[in-house]
Amino acid sequence: xxxxxxxxxxxxxxxxxxxxxxxxxxxxxxxxxxxxxxxxxxxxxxxxxxxxxxxxxxxxxxxxxxxxxxxxxxxxxxxxxxxxxxxxxxxxxxxxxxxxxxxxxxxxxxxxxxxxxxxxxxxxxxxxxxxxxxxxxxxxxxxxxxxxxxxxxxxxxxxxxxxxxxxxxxxx
Amino acid sequence: xxxxxxxxxxxxxxxxxxxxxxxxxxxxxxxxxxxxxxxxxxxxxxxxxxxxxxxxxxxxxxxxxxxxxxxxxxxxxxxxxxxxxxxxxxxxxxxxxxxxxxxxxxxxxxxxxxxxxxxxxxxxxxxxxxxxxxxxxxxxxxxxxxxxxxxxxxxxxxxxxxxxxxxxxxxxxxxxxxxxxxxxxxxxxxxxxxxxxxxxxxxxxxxxxxxxxxxxxxxxxxxxxxxxxxxxxxxxxxxxxxxxxxxxxxxxxxxxxxxxxxxxxxxxxxxxxxxxxxxxxxxxxxxxxxxxxxxxxxxxxxxxxxxxxxxxxxxxxxxxxxxxxxxxxxx
Numbered sequence: 206x207x208x209x210x211x212x213x214x215x216x217x218x219x220x221x222x223x224x225x226x227x228x229x230x231x232x233x234x235x236x237x238x239x240x241x242x243x244x245x246x247x248x249x250x251x252x253x254x255x256x257x258x259x260x261x262x263x264x265x266x267x268x269x270x271x272x273x274x275x276x277x278x279x280x281x282x283x284x285x286x287x288x289x290x291x292x293x294x295x296x297x298x299x300x301x302x303x304x305x306x307x308x309x310x311x312x313x314x315x316x317x318x319x320x321x322x323x324x325x326x327x328x329x330x331x332x333x334x335x336x337x338x339x340x341x342x343x344x345x346x347x348x349x350x351x352x353x354x355x356x357x358x359x360x361x362x363x364x365x366x367x368x369x370x371x372x373x374x375x376x377x
Numbered sequence: 378x379x380x381x382x383x384x385x386x387x388x389x390x391x392x393x394x395x396x397x398x399x400x401x402x403x404x405x406x407x408x409x410x411x412x413x414x415x416x417x418x419x420x421x422x423x424x425x426x427x428x429x430x431x432x433x434x435x436x437x438x439x440x441x442x443x444x445x446x447x448x449x450x451x452x453x454x455x456x457x458x459x460x461x462x463x464x465x466x467x468x469x470x471x472x473x474x475x476x477x478x479x480x481x482x483x484x485x486x487x488x489x490x491x492x493x494x495x496x497x498x499x500x501x502x503x504x505x506x507x508x509x510x511x512x513x514x515x516x517x518x519x520x521x522x523x524x525x526x527x528x529x530x531x532x533x534x535x536x537x538x539x540x541x542x543x544x545x546x547x548x549x550x551x552x553x554x555x556x557x558x559x560x561x562x563x564x565x566x567x568x569x570x571x572x573x574x575x576x577x578x579x580x581x582x583x584x585x586x587x588x589x590x591x592x593x594x595x596x597x598x599x600x601x602x603x604x605x606x607x608x609x610x611x612x613x614x615x616x617x618x619x620x621x622x623x624x625x626x627x628x629x630x631x632x633x634x635x636x637x638x639x640x641x642x643x644x645x646x647x648x649x650x651x652x653x654x655x656x657x658x659x660x661x662x663x664x665x666x667x668x669x670x671x672x673x674x675x676x677x678x679x680x681x682x683x684x685x686x687x688x689x690x691x692x693x694x695x696x697x698x699x700x701x702x703x704x705x706x707x708x
Contacts, residue, residue: 207602209587209589209602215438216438219434219438220432222434223432223433224432233435236434237434237435237436241436241439244438244439245439248439310421311425311428314421314422315425330429333423334426334429334430336397339393353393354392354393354394355393356393357393358391358392358393361390361393364422365391365418365419365422368418368422372418372421374417374418
């Protein structure tokens with residue numbers, strides 16, 4: 206791979222890797238490091254990349270694995286996202302009880318998504334923010350395409366229902 | 378889209394069955410809707426994701442320098458790298474090269490049924506041209522450029538002598554300048570290219586963007602990338618490509634009409650000035666050569682330049698046709 210190819214195909218994926226890492230680690234600095242590491246690993250793969258249908262999906266898979274490794278090490282063998290961010294989670298859950306004011310929608314949605322099961326969180330974000338095809342999400346998260354659709358459907362429904370409950374909109 | 382269709386699409390969305398395209402459509406419909414319709418929650422949720430998309434890394438992408446084989450400027454290493462690759466790859470590469478070379482020839486020769494080739498040349502003066510894609514070329518004196526009347530697949534031109542290129546960006550069509558053994562390839566950028574047939578060199582100075590500079594002749598199989606502010610030189614003997622991190626801005630003075638000197642030795646000042654004004658300089662005594670000169674001259678005529686020297690370095694001059702004789706006490 207030439208540097209030109211790297212600049213054109215790999216470097217632009219950095220923001221997506223960063224967003225996923227930031228979501229998983231809740232820490233901007235660590236997320237930056239992970240994103241750089243992923244770029245470097247893709248670069249080192251060189252021409253082997255050609256055998257992958259989606260470099261973006263591959264990169265996101267590496268991102269997720271690096272984050273999981275990192276979180277695992279940090280929590281000494283306790284690998285669930287939930288337990289790592291347990292304290293944060295308690296705080297956000299209590300937000301449900303708060304009255305929602307204008308401008309809070311972002312925080313509310315953020316915390317509601319954080320309360321979804323880990324895989325649903327990632328599927329929802331990879332679809333809604335990174336705009337990946339179902340097959341790409343399947344590749345990134347090592348799931349089947351069908352499973353991805355099921356998780357996506359559940360995540361969307363739960364998020365809408367919980368959010369509607371909080372803000373008090375009449376359901377659509 | 379009516380309400381019924383919107384509801385159907387929304388149901389499909391919640392089953393996880395919408396395509397990316399349909400989701401885009403849905404987003405557009407909801408986010409642009411003025412009235413508070415049935416889908417208020419959806420509207421909030423979709424705007425949230427839109428905002429999340431704007432989260433960007435604050436660090437520049439890592440530059441993997443060390444491993445980049447194409448950036449090696451030592452031809453020996455480059456040859457070794459090629460020798461290390463498999464025989465199949467080598468054959469494939471040379472076939473590809475043959476194919477592309479013959480294609481290039483076909484593309485550039487004025488064969489019947491193809492677009493006609495346009496050739497422009499200069500003798501004493503300079504010439505400004507606009508190519509079929511809108512790119513601009515300034516031809517220096519004693520230069521020649523050929524290009525098809527219409528660019529079809531790629532944008533290929535052949536240059537002899539010197540030209541300054543301002544290339545219009547077009548990602549789908551690479552812009553390539555062939556100068557002897559060397560091909561310079563860009564998508565959209567500005568650069569100066571000089572083919573000196575006597576010295577058997579091709580020199581490139583990049584002023585904007587990034588340029589790929591390559592030669593595949595006589596066993597040299599190299600392609601390097603040259604960034605703005607950098608320079609590259611191909612030498613037919615000993616068949617090398619070399620990259621430099623900076624270049625003398627006066628190399629472009631023929632185009633920029635500017636001479637810039639910053640504590641420059643007079644000897645070097647006069648080399649640049651000689652080529653800009655088309656004259657030769659002679660010294661009376663060698664003491665002058667050690668003087669340094671700093672100054673910026675905008676579109677100067679010869680007399681202005683000489684007056685500047687006289688004022689700053691107390692040098693007297695005498696103009697004898699194309700030769701200028703300089704005298705002074707030295708610095």
